[in-house]
Amino acid sequence: MTQKKAEHIEFEQLVRSxxxxxxxxxxxxxxxxxxxxxxxxxxxxxxxxxxxPKFHNESSPATWVYRIALNTAGMELRKxxxxxxxxxxxxxxxxxxxxxxxPDPRIEELYELIDLLxxxxxxxxxxxLDHLSYAQIAQIAGTSENAVKQHIYRIRQKLIQLHKQEYDx
Amino acid sequence: xxxxxxxxxxxxxICAIEADSLFADLQSRWxxxxxxxxxxxxxxxxxxxxxxxxxxxxxxxxxxRMLAVYVVLFVVSVAAAAYWGFLxxxxxxxxxxxxxxxxxxxxxxxxxxxxxxxxxxLIILSPTRVGTLRMSRHYRRTHMQDKTPMxxxxxxxxxxxAAVIALTVASxxxxxxxxxxxxxxxxxxxxxxxxxxxxxNQL
Numbered sequence: 178m179t180q181k182k183a184e185h186i187e188f189e190q191l192v193r194s195x196x197x198x199x200x201x202x203x204x205x206x207x208x209x210x211x212x213x214x215x216x217x218x219x220x221x222x223x224x225x226x227x228x229x230p231k232f233h234n235e236s237s238p239a240t241w242v243y244r245i246a247l248n249t250a251g252m253e254l255r256k257x258x259x260x261x262x263x264x265x266x267x268x269x270x271x272x273x274x275x276x277x278x279x280p281d282p283r284i285e286e287l288y289e290l291i292d293l294l295x296x297x298x299x300x301x302x303x304x305x306l307d308h309l310s311y312a313q314i315a316q317i318a319g320t321s322e323n324a325v326k327q328h329i330y331r332i333r334q335k336l337i338q339l340h341k342q343e344y345d346x
Numbered sequence: 347x348x349x350x351x352x353x354x355x356x357x358x359x360i361c362a363i364e365a366d367s368l369f370a371d372l373q374s375r376w377x378x379x380x381x382x383x384x385x386x387x388x389x390x391x392x393x394x395x396x397x398x399x400x401x402x403x404x405x406x407x408x409x410x411r412m413l414a415v416y417v418v419l420f421v422v423s424v425a426a427a428a429y430w431g432f433l434x435x436x437x438x439x440x441x442x443x444x445x446x447x448x449x450x451x452x453x454x455x456x457x458x459x460x461x462x463x464x465x466x467x468l469i470i471l472s473p474t475r476v477g478t479l480r481m482s483r484h485y486r487r488t489h490m491q492d493k494t495p496m497x498x499x500x501x502x503x504x505x506x507x508a509a510v511i512a513l514t515v516a517s518x519x520x521x522x523x524x525x526x527x528x529x530x531x532x533x534x535x536x537x538x539x540x541x542x543x544x545x546x547n548q549l
Contacts, residue, residue: 200383281382287375306376333369340368 195242206250
């Protein structure tokens, strides 16, 4: 087996094992439209593939995937704000269709609430809700554990206010 | 509880309880969604993996190769300009013309190359960037029933038109400057030759 083929297989395994993370990020950081989800998904996979040779197991593969996925999502959001018209690539809808068949209004509310947060806080909340430890979040966000704790505390306070503003109208 | 046995709840306690219950609710919704995602992924396992056609990464990214071309072209243009500069006796004007020419040539090269790069990458290689794992437009059209919007379809055309306009404008400007350059050079050389002849005659 050639080295390239082995690399491809290894990468495919990584993507396969990280698909839940990838799609969670895609759902949380887009408008939940199939085009946007698939677009961001491809962008993240592309960046993973690009960064794959530089990944030397300093952190766990999941942590690395989280970091790349969240950074890509952040960059994509910024790009979208600058050139909203550039990013429209409709793609395969097989996965998203299965989720869209039976949309849950409670989940939509959750995403809408998260959408109200700034990008950085959104990333931290995403990781926190995904049951990552403070240490793991700190590693992904490139900050200290204490800073993460403080941020999460502030996000919690902010969410109450946002929740009141949004749903007590 | 206070020391008198009465219940005392502060505003901060209420906020904390509120935050906890809201967070618990959010967490439960998030977990539900995670389960749904897992279920959806399990059901569409094969379909999703079809989305990963592995393109080999080029050893040198295209952007770097393009940059190398920019540099080579720039060096060539500088060499050409320097060649003309040496032949010109009227230094002040020609030095100015040289600088203007160089700046315009550099802008022109970068602009045209960028436009062409964008056009080529959009038409042939991929919809956005080159050199990474990406589905080509052709792959999407044939395998994914791609319904690319019109604006997206027009991007390569717009990029090509921009490249042609940039090329035309830059060529005209450079030709104009070069004409001026050559004329000045010619006159300057003639004048110098005449002056030298006069001196020789006088001698």
